[in-house]
Amino acid sequence: MSQSKHGLQRDGNTGKGSSQSALTLAALGVVFGDIGTSPLYAFKEAFTGTHGLTVGPENVLAALSALLWAVIVIVAIKYVWVVLSHDNDGEGGVLALTALAHRVMGDQSRRSRFVVAAGVFAAALFYGDAIITPAISVLSAVEGMSIATPEFEHFIVPITIGILIGLFSIQMKGTSVVGRLFGPVTIVWFLCIAWAGVASIVQTPLVLQAVNPLHALRFAVQHTDKAFFLLSAVFLAMTGAEALYADMGHFGSRAVRLGWYGLVFPALMLNYFGQGALLLRDASAASNPFFLLASPSWLLIFVVLATAATVIASQATISGAYSMTLQASRLGYLPRVRVLHTSDQEQGQIYIPSVNWLMLLAVIALVLAFKSSGALAAAYGIAVSGTMLITTMLVGFVVYLGRSRARSVTLAALACFAALEIGFFASNLTKLEQGGWLPLTLGAIIFIALMTWRDGTQLVAEHRRRLDIPMSDLMSSPMSGVPVVSGTAVYLTSDPKLVPNALFHNLKHFKVMHEQTVFLHVINENTPYVHEGERLRLKPMCNGVWALDMHFGFREQPDIPAALKRMTPDVDGEIPNLDPMTTSFFVARVQVVDGPGGLSAWRCALFGWMSRQSASAATYYKLPANQVVELGTQVVL
Numbered sequence: 001m002s003q004s005k006h007g008l009q010r011d012g013n014t015g016k017g018s019s020q021s022a023l024t025l026a027a028l029g030v031v032f033g034d035i036g037t038s039p040l041y042a043f044k045e046a047f048t049g050t051h052g053l054t055v056g057p058e059n060v061l062a063a064l065s066a067l068l069w070a071v072i073v074i075v076a077i078k079y080v081w082v083v084l085s086h087d088n089d090g091e092g093g094v095l096a097l098t099a100l101a102h103r104v105m106g107d108q109s110r111r112s113r114f115v116v117a118a119g120v121f122a123a124a125l126f127y128g129d130a131i132i133t134p135a136i137s138v139l140s141a142v143e144g145m146s147i148a149t150p151e152f153e154h155f156i157v158p159i160t161i162g163i164l165i166g167l168f169s170i171q172m173k174g175t176s177v178v179g180r181l182f183g184p185v186t187i188v189w190f191l192c193i194a195w196a197g198v199a200s201i202v203q204t205p206l207v208l209q210a211v212n213p214l215h216a217l218r219f220a221v222q223h224t225d226k227a228f229f230l231l232s233a234v235f236l237a238m239t240g241a242e243a244l245y246a247d248m249g250h251f252g253s254r255a256v257r258l259g260w261y262g263l264v265f266p267a268l269m270l271n272y273f274g275q276g277a278l279l280l281r282d283a284s285a286a287s288n289p290f291f292l293l294a295s296p297s298w299l300l301i302f303v304v305l306a307t308a309a310t311v312i313a314s315q316a317t318i319s320g321a322y323s324m325t326l327q328a329s330r331l332g333y334l335p336r337v338r339v340l341h342t343s344d345q346e347q348g349q350i351y352i353p354s355v356n357w358l359m360l361l362a363v364i365a366l367v368l369a370f371k372s373s374g375a376l377a378a379a380y381g382i383a384v385s386g387t388m389l390i391t392t393m394l395v396g397f398v399v400y401l402g403r404s405r406a407r408s409v410t411l412a413a414l415a416c417f418a419a420l421e422i423g424f425f426a427s428n429l430t431k432l433e434q435g436g437w438l439p440l441t442l443g444a445i446i447f448i449a450l451m452t453w454r455d456g457t458q459l460v461a462e463h464r465r466r467l468d469i470p471m472s473d474l475m476s477s478p479m480s481g482v483p484v485v486s487g488t489a490v491y492l493t494s495d496p497k498l499v500p501n502a503l504f505h506n507l508k509h510f511k512v513m514h515e516q517t518v519f520l521h522v523i524n525e526n527t528p529y530v531h532e533g534e535r536l537r538l539k540p541m542c543n544g545v546w547a548l549d550m551h552f553g554f555r556e557q558p559d560i561p562a563a564l565k566r567m568t569p570d571v572d573g574e575i576p577n578l579d580p581m582t583t584s585f586f587v588a589r590v591q592v593v594d595g596p597g598g599l600s601a602w603r604c605a606l607f608g609w610m611s612r613q614s615a616s617a618a619t620y621y622k623l624p625a626n627q628v629v630e631l632g633t634q635v636v637l
Contacts, residue, residue: 024258027251028190029182030319032264033312034133035075035240036186039193039271040140040290040306042236043067045377047279047286050434051229055283057206062219064210064276066227067234068269070420074388075241078417080260082410083245084253086395091528091555092248093320094122094387095327097394099526099554104401115397117451120333122390123324124446126242128383128439130321131359133239134314135366136380138163140373141310144291144303160367167311168360171318172340172351182312189309190267192302196293197267197274204277231427232381237272239384242391246320249528249555321359322352323555330524330554332457333450335614339557370435379435381428383443389421449606456599456607460590461495468498471519475541482513487582489514492617496521496547502586502631514584516576517545520560522621528555535563538575546576560585560621585628587617 046053046063053059088096098119105112142160145152152159201207209215220227248256275289285292294302328334340351370376396414399407428436491500496519506512519541530551537549548567552558567575577583592608599607614620618628 020254020258023251023255024262025183025187027183027247027255028186028259028263029184029312031244031247031251031256032186032240032259033182033309033314034137034243034317035238036190036264036268036312037137037141037306037310038237038239039268039275040310041136041373041377042233043272043275044286044289045236045374046230046233048374049233049377050431051226052233052286053226053230055279055286057280058219060276060279061207061210061215062227063230063234064207064273065213065216066219066230067237067272068210069213069216070234070424071237071265071268073420074238074417075244076260076265077413078392079241079244080257082413082417083391083395084248084256086398087248087253088526089528089553090249090252091323091327092253093246093323093327094119094126094242094391094394095324095331095333096249096528096554097245097391097398098123099327099331101394101397103526104398115394118390119394120450121443121447122387122394123328123333124450125383125387125390125439125443126246126324127321127446128442129239129242129380129387130317130324131362131442132366132376132380132383132439133243133317134164134167134359134363135160135370136373136376137310137314138167138307139367139370139376141303141306143373144288144299144306147288147291147299147303149300157367157371161364163307163311164314164360164363164367167314168318168356168363171356172353185305185308186312187263189305189312190263192305193271194267196302197270197272200274200277200293201270204280207273207277207280210273210276228423228427229430231424232431235381235385235424235428236377237268238388239380240317242384242387243317243320245391246323249323318356318359321355322350325352325355326350327554328450330552330556331526332524333454335453335610336617336620338615338619366438375435378431379438382425382431382436383439385421385425385428386443389418389425392418392421448603449610452599452603452606453610456592456603456610459599460592464495464498464501468495468501469504471497471499471541474499475545482507482511484515485512487514487584488516488518488576488578490518490520490578490583490585492520492522492585492587492621494521496549500586501588502629505631506586515544518548518576519546520548520550522558522560523549523551525551525553527553529553530556532566536567538567540574558621560623562622580624580627583627585618585623587623587628587630589616589630 043063046067047055047059053063084092086097086100088100098116101115101119102112105115138160139156142156142163145159146156216227219230244256244260271290271293274293278285278289278293282292291299291302291306325334325337326339329337329339337352337354340353366376370379392414396411396418399410399414404410430436432440489503489506491503493500500519503517530553535551537551539547541547550558550560550563564578567578590611592604592611616630617623618625618630
């Protein structure tokens with residue numbers, strides 16, 4: 001078990017001040033929203049989609065059987081049991097898993113570079129899913145109004161946009177507040193859809209035969225082509241599975257497992273079987289079996305409840321996008337971003353304003369472009385199935401290189417998962433022309449941006465290594481002729497072996513040194529959190545000069561002043577004088593200029609634009625504004 005800097009448990013269980021029941025309730029309001037609202041459109045798509053089946057007992061039982069066992073294998077076993085067991089120090093998500101796999105394999109191997117690229121591409125695909133989920137979820141719920149009151153049909157898009165604006169506007173309140181607000185509503189939602197399903201099953205108990213997997217297997221053998229297309233509809237019932245893993249850092253794996261096995265899974269299956277029972281009684285109900293499952297007197301209540309539930313569904317991927325962005329920034333795939341921590345008890349609960357408002361604009365654009373959940377369903381699935389497949393591969397690498405006693409069994413299970421997920425991905429590719437191109441395009445654009453930032457920062461570091469003065473030369477050269485001014489200078493450096501640009505400019509233009517100098521190197525670790533005892537490493541270099549390494553995990557918000565307050569003496573029993581009245585922080589800001597070699601012109605322009613969007617080092621590291629001196633430097637790529 002590791003401890004975060006606030007002493008919280010990071011083993012996936014409860015933190016101080018948070019009971020397991022409270023965490024599970026909050027998890028129900030955030031983590032399960034996406035997969036919990038799939039009954040609105042998943043089963044319907046099997047019979048009304050581009051390659052929809054003809055409604056009949058054989059097809060209904062086959063579709064239900066395939067859906068049930070796919071959810072059991074991929075969600076209940078793979079994600080909730082296997083994948084959640086392979087966290088990165090309590091944190092989930094494909095980037096956290098990529099960092100874990102990269103750390104296990106080492107930095108230099110070609111296989112390691114391939115794994116990192118695959119993980120980054122999966123993260124890019126997850127962003128595509130995070131944008132589509134709010135649009136399709138809220139649209140599908142609001143469309144129920146046209147069944148209750150046909151006059152509302154012309155107001156579906158405006159009402160959807162209004163709900164989405166409200167959802168994204170409350171994100172600044174924090175995941176914990178949103179979870180506590182949505183948790184009770186989610187419980188009511190799952191209980192209601194389970195009740196509706198049971199009422200329908202009682203009328204047509206024949207539907208329970210679908211529990212037998214032979215119905216799905218027999219259909220696959222006799223109607224291979226139809227079964228292939230059916231996979232893309234069945235997959236819609238699992239689209240929130242990746243969000244379970246991405247959001248586990250907010251609440252812990254135990255809360256996710258309790259919520260899934262205790263309420264979510266039984267409620268979902270009862271509702272799906274209830275929809276199947278309805279189709280066995282009335283084939284015309286295939287147009288919208290979820291809402292037609294409710295009695296006329298309860299229909300309007302179901303519409304309101306479904307709308308609330310789809311707002312919660314959007315929360316799962318929104319929270320996951322925050323986590324993914326923070327991890328990408330810490331791991332060097334995005335520039336520094338402004339992160340707000342919204343809880344004093346759980347560090348994983350964060351809010352990123354820039355991501356929030358960009359997602360809102362993208363989601364509104366999707367609603368205006370597609371206008372219906374049916375149209376968006378074609379775009380849904382490709383991104384998630386691709387991410388799922390890569391997640392399976394990454395877990396496989398971690399297990400293969402680990403020393404688990406159950407390694408052989410786990411690898412065999414992962415191979416089965418991968419085979420099934422390849423079928424889902426191939427089936428979803430048939431929707432490419434109908435809208436499946438959208439998440440792939442979004443994923444490709446985001447992937448290019450992530451890799452451009454990583455390559456650009458590496459080239460900037462190489463540029464510095466070629467042109468900057470080695471630190472050893474500075475320490476060995478006589479400094480007696482350089483005037484000394486009072487106070488302490490703290491120079492932020494990205495490479496402790498090189499003289500910081502800011503110091504170089506000080507010596508070149510002002511020809512002075514401070515009586516105390518600290519070279520501060522901030523190190524972002526591949527683990528989410530760093531033990532407080534391992535935060536700082538201070539060592540003297542010469543009289544009045546220190547080198548200080550400061551370590552932060554990729555889920556921590558770097559706070560240099562707070563960390564400096566806990567500095568302990570070096571081997572000589574001394575520490576620099578960091579009195580705010582006499583200490584200055586010197587930082588360098590890089591301006592990228594296009595040049596021969598390195599990045600292509602358009603990638604250089606993209607990297608330069610991303611650099612300008614990056615939060616300043618002073619803001620990012622929470623340096624006091626009245627103690628910061630910023631100096632610019634040009635880098636030719």
